[in-house]
Amino acid sequence: MNLDNVLNEKQKEAATYLDGHLRIIAGAGSGKTRVVTYRIAYLIENIGVNPRNILAITFTNKAANEMKSRVEKLLGSEALGATICTIHSLCVRVLRQHISLLGYTHNFVIMDEEDIKSLLKKLYKEQQVDVKQFSIKSMMNYISSYKTAFVTPEKAMKLAGDLPGEKQKALIYGAYEQYNKEHNMLDFDDLLIKTLTLFRDNPQVVKKWSRRYQYVHVDEFQDVGEIEYELIHYFGQDSTVCVVGDPDQTIYSFRGSDVNYIMNFDKDYQNVKTIILDQNYRSTKNILEISNNLIRKNKNRLEKDLFSNLEDGPHIIHFSGRSEEAEAEFIGDEIEQAMNKDANLHYSDIAILYRANYLSRPIEQMMIRKKIPYRIFGGLKFFNRKEVKDALSYLRLLVNNDDLSFERIVNVPGRGVGAKTLEKIQLAAIHHQLSDYETLCFYSDEIGLSSKVKKSLKQFVSALEKARVSTKPLEDVYDDLMKDVGYYEMLQHDQEDSRMDNLMELKNSIASYVKENPENATLESYLQDIALYTTQDEGTTGDYVSMMSIHMAKGLEFKYVFVAGLSENIFPSIRSIEEGGDDGLEEERRLAYVAFTRAKEKLFLTDSQGFSFVSHSPKMTSRFVDEIGKHNVEHVGAKNPFKTSTYINTNESIEEMIGDNHVDEWKIGDLVMHDTFGKGVVVNVRDKTLDIAFSVPYGLKTLMAGHKALKRLTN
Ligand SMILES: Nc1ncnc2c1ncn2[C@@H]1O[C@H](COP(=O)(O)OP(=O)(O)OP(=O)(O)O)[C@@H](O)[C@H]1O
Numbered sequence: 001m002n003l004d005n006v007l008n009e010k011q012k013e014a015a016t017y018l019d020g021h022l023r024i025i026a027g028a029g030s031g032k033t034r035v036v037t038y039r040i041a042y043l044i045e046n047i048g049v050n051p052r053n054i055l056a057i058t059f060t061n062k063a064a065n066e067m068k069s070r071v072e073k074l075l076g077s078e079a080l081g082a083t084i085c086t087i088h089s090l091c092v093r094v095l096r097q098h099i100s101l102l103g104y105t106h107n108f109v110i111m112d113e114e115d116i117k118s119l120l121k122k123l124y125k126e127q128q129v130d131v132k133q134f135s136i137k138s139m140m141n142y143i144s145s146y147k148t149a150f151v152t153p154e155k156a157m158k159l160a161g162d163l164p165g166e167k168q169k170a171l172i173y174g175a176y177e178q179y180n181k182e183h184n185m186l187d188f189d190d191l192l193i194k195t196l197t198l199f200r201d202n203p204q205v206v207k208k209w210s211r212r213y214q215y216v217h218v219d220e221f222q223d224v225g226e227i228e229y230e231l232i233h234y235f236g237q238d239s240t241v242c243v244v245g246d247p248d249q250t251i252y253s254f255r256g257s258d259v260n261y262i263m264n265f266d267k268d269y270q271n272v273k274t275i276i277l278d279q280n281y282r283s284t285k286n287i288l289e290i291s292n293n294l295i296r297k298n299k300n301r302l303e304k305d306l307f308s309n310l311e312d313g314p315h316i317i318h319f320s321g322r323s324e325e326a327e328a329e330f331i332g333d334e335i336e337q338a339m340n341k342d343a344n345l346h347y348s349d350i351a352i353l354y355r356a357n358y359l360s361r362p363i364e365q366m367m368i369r370k371k372i373p374y375r376i377f378g379g380l381k382f383f384n385r386k387e388v389k390d391a392l393s394y395l396r397l398l399v400n401n402d403d404l405s406f407e408r409i410v411n412v413p414g415r416g417v418g419a420k421t422l423e424k425i426q427l428a429a430i431h432h433q434l435s436d437y438e439t440l441c442f443y444s445d446e447i448g449l450s451s452k453v454k455k456s457l458k459q460f461v462s463a464l465e466k467a468r469v470s471t472k473p474l475e476d477v478y479d480d481l482m483k484d485v486g487y488y489e490m491l492q493h494d495q496e497d498s499r500m501d502n503l504m505e506l507k508n509s510i511a512s513y514v515k516e517n518p519e520n521a522t523l524e525s526y527l528q529d530i531a532l533y534t535t536q537d538e539g540t541t542g543d544y545v546s547m548m549s550i551h552m553a554k555g556l557e558f559k560y561v562f563v564a565g566l567s568e569n570i571f572p573s574i575r576s577i578e579e580g581g582d583d584g585l586e587e588e589r590r591l592a593y594v595a596f597t598r599a600k601e602k603l604f605l606t607d608s609q610g611f612s613f614v615s616h617s618p619k620m621t622s623r624f625v626d627e628i629g630k631h632n633v634e635h636v637g638a639k640n641p642f643k644t645s646t647y648i649n650t651n652e653s654i655e656e657m658i659g660d661n662h663v664d665e666w667k668i669g670d671l672v673m674h675d676t677f678g679k680g681v682v683v684n685v686r687d688k689t690l691d692i693a694f695s696v697p698y699g700l701k702t703l704m705a706g707h708k709a710l711k712r713l714t715n
């Protein structure tokens with residue numbers, strides 16, 4: 001294989017360096033993954049290494065498949081036999097052979113999240129623990145963090161001391177471990193931990209694997225955690241190790257990845273050569289420039305810039321929409337135009353990336369309306385998500401009294417209605433020729449329900465009936481209903497933050513529907529309106545636009561990239577900043593760097609205005625849009641009525657900004673200062689009142705225009 005025409009000098013040096021361990025540190029799109037691919041091909045073809053002796057660890061299965069098929073394309077069937085996979089699947093291979101040493105059998109079962117949840121529920125029951133004491137989710141976190149820190153249930157019990165709650169948790173942890181062992185089951189953490197235990201206690205097993213893999217490669221090394229690092233150390237014990245990564249793309253710190261492993265690699269391994277690549281082959285000069293501008297704002301980083309020999313390319317477009325719908329519409333229009341203009345462009349050349357999965361909602365609705373095929377990676381389509389389906393069933397039940405919706409949600413959250421109780425209700429319904437729900441309303445005393453179940457079903461009915469007569473705006477009717485039936489409480493208790501986000505996004509969806517149809521919006525018409533979107537099936541084959549969270553987009557590239565939902569508090573995420581402070585903000589910025597550098601030819605950044613029920617704040621353009629600089633960036637769309645900088649200013653400057661509060665003409669977007677609620681923004685103007693969005697914890701308030709507590713700020 002001649003590498004001259006396919007790699008530059010430094011890349012070639014990296015692909016062919018065999019005198020010791022190798023570390024490649026380089027920015028996005030500089031060919032790190034390409035070097036690993038060609039290195040594998042070079043080892044096999046030019047050096048004569050048996051493919052069986054080659055290992056490459058990638059971050060996702062998708063990346064592994066891509067690398068495998070690229071190597072196979074270069075070498076044909078010669079390449080078969082090289083191990084190219086994620087660290088989890090590598091561990092499964094090891095365990096299938098040796099797990100008997102740990103007292104399991106080789107045909108062990110790997111548990112998924114649902115398996116874990118249902119096992120824990122069973123154990124709660126056995127131990128008579130109430131989920132109200134500690135949620136299933138918090139128990140899962142407890143087990144995972146103890147396990148990955150090698151704290152056994154016995155140790156956990158000691159650590160619990162005299163605290164009864166902690167003791168109870170340790171007991172469940174012990175029962176969980178015992179059950180899994182007895183039933184030959186491993187969870188995801190176990191795959192890594194059991195392999196590590198095996199290696200630590202059995203040097204002969206380590207020898208076997210480290211001798212087999214004479215050439216070890218690890219892509220995305222900046223995101224390895226402690227356990228992965230030690231495992232890689234074992235696998236590479238007798239081999240030449242090549243690690244590849246970009247410290248600016250560390251985006252999994254919240255899950256334990258640690259950039260120090262790549263930074264200190266030359267201290268832990270002897271005889272390490274470091275090669276730095278600085279030419280970007282992926283993106284136009286403009287895309288690269290704004291990405292460099294952005295990442296330079298991080299203080300805690302190793303200075304390194306990339307250059308590109310590609311053309312300048314088109315400007316970066318920033319679009320700000322008046323609403324989420326307008327933002328989505330813009331994305332759709334741009335996709336349609338691009339597809340019409342360029343016959344060589346495929347939908348698969350286009351990606352839409354966002355910070356959190358709930359943000360896909362308005363974009364999906366637009367894609368369906370415009371008939372643009374799309375696929376969501378790493379999750380379900382918005383209207384297929386469980387909590388969204390549940391919430392819509394509640395609304396449907398309210399509007400239609402239909403039995404299907406009733407059956408879906410009568411026991412979510414749990415009200416003690418099992419199959420038997422449901423059957424009783426259904427029989428009574430047939431007898432009275434009414435719907436299940438009506439039967440419950442009128443004949444609950446005749447059905448033969450236990451008093452406990454009857455009581456909770458009465459609460460259920462009264463929540464729905466309260467919603468039926470409510471005169472509040474529709475989004476509040478929905479909000480109250482979900483609160484009154486206990487759904488929010490269930491999610492909050494289970495710490496299901498992203499499910500909660502989806503339900504708040506549904507509230508956004510109802511609110512914008514009302515805004516668009518101010519005269520005649522009813523729940524019924526809303527449900528009809530979205531029926532189009534709720535009946536979509538999951539499967540899309542052929543050519544489609546890829547939609548995914550930025551975390552999923554690691555290592556990938558697309559000609560056209562849209563990064564949507566670029567609003568302060570959403571991206572950077574307020575949660576990350578609250579939990580991680582400056583480090584949290586820097587990780588968010590690295591995430592933005594990953595997002596922007598996925599683009600090869602054209603990059604669009606989009607956001608929208610209005611109030612978000614998810615972040616509980618008025619939306620304003622993300623600081624990241626400012627930080628990319630002004631050069632070759634074009635701002636189009638609505639002008640955001642206020643800027644981040646004015647909004648987050650300190651009170652001193654607010655004093656200076658206070659203007660005349662005897663204002664006749666209020667308009668949406670006016671910034672205000674309220675004596676009690678602080679800074680806010682007008683989101684709706686009525687006859688004598690204003691809807692004003694204040695920051696957490698106040699949220700949306702309706703106040704008298706012209707009241708003395710309220711002053712308009714000049715902006
Ligand atoms: N010497 C080269 N000649 C031609 N194309 C190249 C060269 N080096 C890299 N490329 C191309 O540039 C793009 C980026 O390469 P690659 O994905 O390997 O970068 P990376 O450093 O792994 O990026 P990331 O940090 O995003 O994972 C790919 O399309 C790759 O084929």
Ligand SMILES: [Mg+2]
Nearest residue numbers: 032033034555
């Ligand atoms: Mg890569």
